[in-house]
Amino acid sequence: MLALVVDVPESDAELASDALWGLGVVAVEERRGAPGRVELWTSLGDDRAIVLDAVAGFPEHWESRLEEIDETVADTWRDHAVPTWVDDDLVICPAWVEASFAEGVTVLTIEPGSTFGMGDHPTTLLSTRALRRVVDPAAGMRVLDVGCGSGVLAIAAIRFGAEHADAIDISPAAETMTNDNAARNGVADHVVASTALLQEMVGPYDVVVANILAPTLIELSIELLRVLGPDGSLIISGILADRHAHVLEALQPLRVVQVDELDGWAAVTLQR
Template sequence: MLALVVTVGRADAELASDELWSLGVIAIEERYDTETGVVELWTSLGDDVETVAMSLSGLDHEWSWRFEAVDERVSETWREHAVPTWVTHRLMVYPAWQRRPDVGDVVAIAIEPGATFGMGDHPTTVLSMRALQAAVAPGVTVLDVGCGSGVLAIAACLFGASYSDAIDISPAAVPTTRDNAVCNGVADRVRVSTTPLREVDGRYDVVVANILAPALIELAADLKRVLAIGGQLIVSGILADRHAHVLRSLAPLNLVARDDLGGWTAITLGA
């Protein structure tokens, strides 16, 4: 198994971590070298050099990075410390390897992230799920762009969507989303693939994309194209101080709602 090691100056460590989180990493370990003043961010984006290079090229900054071989047993210790996440008082996401928490009549989504992003605990995912809960009415159709573990596509079905189509550039997202859909009883309503957004020809009542702002801007024309008339587009993965240029790229859609959490912003747009 390969760890991705991103090297930055101390002042950039937080920004680089934020950008890595929204690329889809599950955990980051910071190693600070007191002699050189350099911080190494140890994480993983899978073992495919080309895919990792492509993901990193979508970042706002060019950080220096390398791969290091790591012992898989050590890299799995985060699982022992994983805890359920309350998204709202009616919705929880919990690690699939734990027992369903005894929380009564709430929607509880079991997630195994595998090699993808989407344990449900990242602020951008929490914000996306809150916005989905508000936007999804019974019977609507949903497109989840950048589905990772499939947590948003699955949540949409549990909120009453007739089905969710889920796409991601990462091949790992396909089996992981499929397994998580089975585990949550919505396998017949979640369809997942690596189809690029530009090749999606359907129209959806709700489109959700929890992807970094630069990628959202690049995808803006297609995100608008796949939205059905009267539909709602939810975009997350935006650092709070950078939402204005994402909004501009999505014009003439108008702001319907905005929600902030931990320095991140999600916006819902409609005609």
């Protein structure tokens, strides 16, 4: 298995860690580096070209390298995984964790594989809660999940009563995991996962959810506006609570309906 190691000055550790989360990693381990430096160990899959391309935009003083590591060591985080409560009656449970929940609790069972999407990241929690607010189970809604990772948001949308969800991601692993997880949660007939680009998607969608880093949201803003239906809701996350005004600017003329924050991250719901 291929580990991505980003070696940064101590003062940049948090910023670099946020940048890695935004790229869709499942876990980041911080290790002491040379004096005054920190190494962030993570994985973005085993395709060297894709990983190097993903970190190409990092500042020059962040030194990235790839290391081959033993898969059994890399997977120790799995031993510590626990269910994540999104609401009192909604929980995201790692597929390998044996747990039982009270009647009436909606359980989303997720295997992330090498994708982002254990459901425990603040941006996923915030996006899931926002989705629950905007999905009207009586309306037969079409949902688009942009940057689907493990598919957790697309699957949640169906469980909340949407009729259909298209789930797209630039990572082929995300397509596979989303299809697997849709089947695992009994919603395979309602979720179509692919590596199609947003530019190829045909709207209008009643709900578009995009939990992706701010620069990508800005890059995709025109296409997000294009696929959103006239009465649709756009949920964006992957943005920092105190630094997302520039993303909202790119999404004008959409107006902000609600901002939710958790642990320094934000999710914003917008409408026309």
